[in-house]
Amino acid sequence: MAVADQSIAVPTSKPKTRKTPLSFGRLASYLQSIPLCLILGFFLLLPILLLVFVSFWDYDFARMYPGFVFTNYVETLGSWVTWKTYLNTLKFAAIVWALTLFIGFWVAYFLAFHVRSATMQMVLFLVCTVPFLTSNIIRMISWIPVLGRNGLVNSTLVEMGVISQPIEWLLYSDFAVVLAMVHLFTLFMVTPIFNTLMRIDRSLIEAARDAGASAWQIMWNVILPLAKPGMAIGTIFVVTLVMADFSTVQVMSGGQSASVALMMKNQMSLLQYPAAAANAVVLLVLVLLLVGGILRIVDIRKEL
C-alpha cells in the first residue's frame, strides 16, 4: 500500500511546485515540499530504515541483540519453506490479479459506456462500494457459513439432488482463499479503471467507428490502450494487497495454506522480530521489483 501511495503522490505534488511565484525562487518550492517530505520521512522512510537495521540483529526468546549478523537472511533464504511460501503467495497474487482485472474491467466498462446518465453512474458506482461499509474481516468471515460443509451452497445443492455428498473443497482450500480475495479486492480494480474510462474522449470512439472499425477493433485499439494507466494502478493495489495479506489466507484456508505475511506473523508472535524484519525486507524488495516492472510497462504519469 505504502508503495502504491508514494508512486501516486509524486505526480500530484509536482505541478503545485511549478505554480509558485518566481520571486521566491527555488527556496519556495523546497519549503512547499517540506510537509510531504516530513510525513514520508517519518512514517515511511524511518520505519523502513529501522526494519532494515533490525533485520541484521540477533535474538533469543526474550531479547533482541543489536549487531550485524546475516543469520536471519541465511535462515530465511536458505529454507525451502520460504521459497514454497513465496511461490504460493505469488500464485495467489497471479490468480487474483487476473480475475480482478477481468471482472473489474467489465464492471468499469459497463458503468462508463452502458450507463447513460451521470447520476445513474454515480449511484451504481456507490452501490459497488456498499460492501466496504463493513470491515474486511466481516466480509471474509461471512463466506464461512455460505461455503461450509453444512453451509448454504452445499445444503442447497444436496437438497436439489445435484450432489449426494457435500463438496469439501468449497471451504478451507485455495479456492476459498481466491474467492474471498477476489471479493475483497475487485473494487480496487474497478475504481481506477472506471476513472480512466471516464476520461476517454467519446469523439475518439466516434472517429474510430466512422473510420470503419468494428466494435472489437475499437475495444482492442482504442479503449484498452487508453485504459492501461487505470489497469496499472489497479494492478499495483491488488498485487500489493495480496502479497501482504495474512488474515484471508489464514481464515479461508483454515490455517492449511501459508503466505509470506502469515509466516512473518508467526515469527512475530514468537517474538522473533529480527527474523520477521528480514522477511519483510525480502518481501519489500520483491514487491518493489514487481511495481517497478509494472511502471516500466505502463507509464502512469504520461497517460493520466
Place this chain on the structure above:
Amino acid sequence: MTESSKTAKAAMISRRSMLKGAAALAGAAAGAGALGGFPTVWAQNPITLRQFGTGVSNLNAIAEKCKADLGITLEMTATDSDAAAQRAVTQPDSYDIADIEYWILKKVYPTGVIQPMDVTKLKYYDKIVPLFKTGKLTPDSVIAQGTAPHTVGYVDAPDSKEFAKAETGFFTMVPTIYNADTLGIRPDLVGREITTWADIMDPAFKGKTSILNIPSIGIMDAAMIMEAMGNIKYADKGNMTKAEIDATIDFLIKAKQDGQFRAFWKSFDESVNLMASGEVVIQSMWSPAVAAVRSKGIACKYQPLKEGYRSWGGGLGLAAHLSGAQLDAAYEYINWYTSGWVGGYLNRQGYYSAAMDTAKEYMSEDEWGFWIEGKAAVGDILSPDGAVMEKAGAVRDGGSFLERMGHVACWNSVMDEDRYMVTRWNEFIAA
C-alpha cells in the same frame, strides 16, 4: 482484540473504583472487616498491584472482589504466552505480580526477574495440593512428563537461579489455576466410541479433524497421538530430541497431505466454530470451548482418553523489585487468592484451584460434587455469572478431580530444542 478489551475493562474498573473515592474505600474496609482475618490497612493507605499474565485467570470479578476484600487495586493486563514471557524478562519494572504458566516460568526465572516466596509467609501453603510440591497428586501417582510444576517450583536460596530438586522453603510461584486438556468430540457425528488419542487419525474421520496451530502445545498433542499409535516412544514428550521432533513433524506433514485435517485453529473461537458447524468431529480443544459449543445446544464431549491428559498450570510470581509495604501487600493478595473465594470461582468455571480445601467452603455441596467429585448434578449447575452450564443429572466429562488430574501424561513445556521445533512446525504449516 478480546485481550485488549479485557485489559481496558480491568483498567476502567479500577479507575471507576478510584473515583468513588472515600465512600468505596470505607465500604471496602467494612467488607474486609466482615470477612475477618484481613487487615484493613490497605483501605486507609491505598495500594495498587500491577498484574500481567496469560489471561485465563485475569478476571475482572477477581479484581473487583480483591478491591472489596483487601482494598488493593489490581490493574490487570492480559497478553498471549509468548508476549508474557518476553514482557516478564524485558520489562521487569512494569509489573508487580506475574501471572504466568509454569513452562514460561522455566524460561523466565533464571533471568532473575522473579523473587522466590518465603513459604512461612504463605498462610495456606499447607493447603496447596501435593501435585505442585512433589509432582504426585496421590502418593502412588506417576510423575508426568514435560515441565511439571514441581520441577520449577522451588529454589534453594532467595538468590539462587537454579531450581531445587525437592521441596524447600523458597517457592517460586504460588499455583493458582490448572486443568487437564484432551480431545473434544461431537458424540452425535463420530458414530463410535472414542478411547485413544490415536482415534483422531482414523481414516473414517478424514477431512474432519483439527489440531491447534500453536507450536508449543500442538507438538504435545501430536506427541500424544504418535505415541498412542505406537509409532514412537518418547523419552520425554516435553523435551524431545531433534530426531524425535523430526519424526513427529514428518508424521504430521504426511497426515496433512493425506487430507486428514480439515483446518488448524489458532484461537479459542475458531475451535468453537469448527466444532459447532460440524466441519470437524474430533479435534484438540480447551474445556471452556467445549462449554461454549454446548451452550449453543450442540452435543460436544470433552472425551477422556486412555493415554491420559495433557495438562497446564499457572501461578502467581512476585516481581524482583517488590519490597516493603508493596511486598507485604503482594503476600496479602496471594494469601487472599488462596483463601477460597477465587478458588471456588475458578472451580465453578471448570478449572481447578490449587488450594482445594479452602475453595470447598465457597462452593455449594452440589457444585463441589459435580465439579470436583465427579457426581451427577442434583440441580442445574450455574457458571459464576449465573448462566446455566449443565442441567440437573449431568456428570462432568472425565469424572472427578482425582480421575482427571490423576491421569496427566504430560505438562505443557518448553523444550531445549525449542527453536528447531518451531522452524519444523512452520514447515508443517507450509507443506
